[in-house]
Amino acid sequence: AQKITQTQPGMFVQEKEAVTxxxxxxxxxxxxxxxxxxxPSSGEMIFLIYQGSYDQQxxxxxxxxxxxxxxxxxxxxxxxxxxxxxxxxxxxxxxxGYTGNQFYFGTGTSLTVIP
Amino acid sequence: xxxxxxxxRYLIKTRGQQVTLSCSPISGHRSVSWYQQTPGQGLQFxxxxxxxxxxxxxxxxxRFSGRQxxxxxxxxxxxxxxxxxxxxxLCASSVEGAYNEQFFGPGTRLTVL
Numbered sequence: 001a002q003k004i005t006q007t008q009p010g011m012f013v014q015e016k017e018a019v020t021x022x023x024x025x026x027x028x029x030x031x032x033x034x035x036x037x038x039x040p041s042s043g044e045m046i047f048l049i050y051q052g053s054y055d056q057q058x059x060x061x062x063x064x065x066x067x068x069x070x071x072x073x074x075x076x077x078x079x080x081x082x083x084x085x086x087x088x089x090x091x092x093x094x095x096x097g098y099t100g101n102q103f104y105f106g107t108g109t110s111l112t113v114i115p
Numbered sequence: 116x117x118x119x120x121x122x123x124r125y126l127i128k129t130r131g132q133q134v135t136l137s138c139s140p141i142s143g144h145r146s147v148s149w150y151q152q153t154p155g156q157g158l159q160f161x162x163x164x165x166x167x168x169x170x171x172x173x174x175x176x177x178r179f180s181g182r183q184x185x186x187x188x189x190x191x192x193x194x195x196x197x198x199x200x201x202x203x204x205l206c207a208s209s210v211e212g213a214y215n216e217q218f219f220g221p222g223t224r225l226t227v228l
Contacts, residue, residue: 033212033214033215033216035216035217037219042221043203043205043221043222043224044219044220044221044222045205045207045219046219047216047217047218047219050214050216052214091158093217095214095215101171102148102160102163102170102171103148103160103207103217104160105150105157105158105160107157107158108157108158
């Protein structure tokens with residue numbers, strides 16, 4: 001089974017609107033971290049936000065928030081007040097266990113912000 | 116603190132040649148991972164090194180190899196290049212632990228002719 005699933009290959013959002021990018025994960029390990037990365041057309045992967053499996057509250061970083069629903073195994077990224085510079089590929093990732101485990105990445109969602 | 120650096124940034128090779136890519140992690144990061152990214156296959160995990168030992172390995176042929184030095188710098192090597200090896204190769208470093216993010220370098224864009 002896929003460890004990380006992103007079901008939206010492409011998304012469009014109007015500038016200044018909010019958008020939600022979906023991510024579901026699969027793990028039996030009680031300890032894990034969930035991450036979102038942004039990859040602009042330049043190619044560099046930029047870390048956006050992180051959620052730990054034991055965190056009680058949803059993570060927020062500026063305009064980014066992570067909607068963490070543990071029972072549903074989902075970790076959706078919410079971008080508020082979209083800007084043109086938000087147009088990029090977005091990857092969800094997970095790392096299991098405390099030590100020694102690799103990162104698993106989803107297939108990504110291409111977000112286009114329309115002026 | 117300096118970020119992850121990768122050299123070279125761009126590389127053009129011909130089929131059958133071999134290539135070596137270099138990655139310098141963030142100071143203090145002992146875990147270094149390599150990924151291949153192509154338009155068709157997305158981001159594919161190659162391998163991870165930790166304290167000079169390969170700890171995790173993706174599903175790639177033996178033509179892809181790597182190593183890590185005592186200063187945590189890492190190299191990956193691709194022998195007998197094929198056209199399909201054309202890709203962006205990303206290196207990422209992190210500290211140990213599930214709750215620590217990976218930091219990525221700018222990547223090496225390899226073109227095989």
